[in-house]
Amino acid sequence: MKISTRGRYGLRLLVDLAEHRNEGPVALSQVARRQELSEKYLQQVALMLTRGGFLTSVKGSGGGYQLKGNPEKIAIYDVLDLLEGTITFAETAPGQESAIERVIRLHFYQNLDQEVRKVFENISLAEVTRAEWFTYMI
Amino acid sequence: MKLSTKGRYSLQTMVYLATCKENCSIRSISEATGISSGYLEQLMIPLRRAKLVVAERGVQGGYRIARSGITCHDVLSASEGDFHPAPCQDCGRSEACKTHQIWSLLQNAVVDYSKQVYIEDLASHLVEQEVGGGI
Numbered sequence: 001m002k003i004s005t006r007g008r009y010g011l012r013l014l015v016d017l018a019e020h021r022n023e024g025p026v027a028l029s030q031v032a033r034r035q036e037l038s039e040k041y042l043q044q045v046a047l048m049l050t051r052g053g054f055l056t057s058v059k060g061s062g063g064g065y066q067l068k069g070n071p072e073k074i075a076i077y078d079v080l081d082l083l084e085g086t087i088t089f090a091e092t093a094p095g096q097e098s099a100i101e102r103v104i105r106l107h108f109y110q111n112l113d114q115e116v117r118k119v120f121e122n123i124s125l126a127e128v129t130r131a132e133w134f135t136y137m138i
Numbered sequence: 139m140k141l142s143t144k145g146r147y148s149l150q151t152m153v154y155l156a157t158c159k160e161n162c163s164i165r166s167i168s169e170a171t172g173i174s175s176g177y178l179e180q181l182m183i184p185l186r187r188a189k190l191v192v193a194e195r196g197v198q199g200g201y202r203i204a205r206s207g208i209t210c211h212d213v214l215s216a217s218e219g220d221f222h223p224a225p226c227q228d229c230g231r232s233e234a235c236k237t238h239q240i241w242s243l244l245q246n247a248v249v250d251y252s253k254q255v256y257i258e259d260l261a262s263h264l265v266e267q268e269v270g271g272g273i
Binding site for chain 2: 002003008011012015076089098099100101103104106107108111112115116118119120123128129131
């Protein structure tokens with residue numbers, strides 16, 4: 001199980017924009033420099049985050065991207081759910097699922113998904129930005 | 139976000155073996171799980187090395203689960219290696235990166251839960267349904 005590059009870079013983009021949200025629209029070239037990520041790749045992720053309702057884009061000179069909502073209210077779960085398609089271990093029950101596959105899905109993967117959901121639903125973008133998630137580790 | 143085929147098939151194999159009272163041939167595991175015999179032979183190598191399954195030669199030979207108390211985490215670490223949701227361990231920016239610890243949280247949640255789930259408990263759900271080699 002891996003979080004995709006899109007998920008990882010997208011979250012870094014959001015954290016960077018949350019940190020600089022008082023500066024007006026931020027050009028992706030700045031984010032790319034600060035985060036040492038490819039600007040081209042950030043453009044793709046930014047487009048997806050805009051369509052998903054997390055960012056607004058401002059066109060023209062001085063334009064760029066801004067966070068759309070309040071970072072206190074953005075759950076990391078929702079961000080990753082968009083970027084990853086879905087963050088679940090359980091595969092959607094296929095028609096010819098064997099009895100063994102079914103037992104593992106119902107009694108392991110689905111519970112695992114609940115654990116992952118619990119972790120990410122309770123962390124907001126603002127908490128990541130302030131690095132407050134650290135208290136969850138203890 | 140999914141486990142590798144190797145990890146998922148290894149779990150299925152172990153759950154099946156836990157339902158069996160006697161040694162299982164690769165063929166019978168293959169029939170129960172739908173995993174090809176050739177692939178099963180591959181899966182058995184790390185499981186044997188981690189002492190999770192025992193192989194016996196001879197007429198009554200085959201594979202059996204090595205002991206009770208094996209968790210999903212034991213199986214997945216044998217077949218997939220350490221679980222890393224993101225390739226942060228090779229990244230030089232991890233000190234400055236605020237998202238880095240997020241992936242550690244995910245890793246901890248998955249590892250902790252996998253350690254709580256026992257293969258024999260999963261197998262007991264199968265036995266209730268009267269499926270599995272032991273019946």
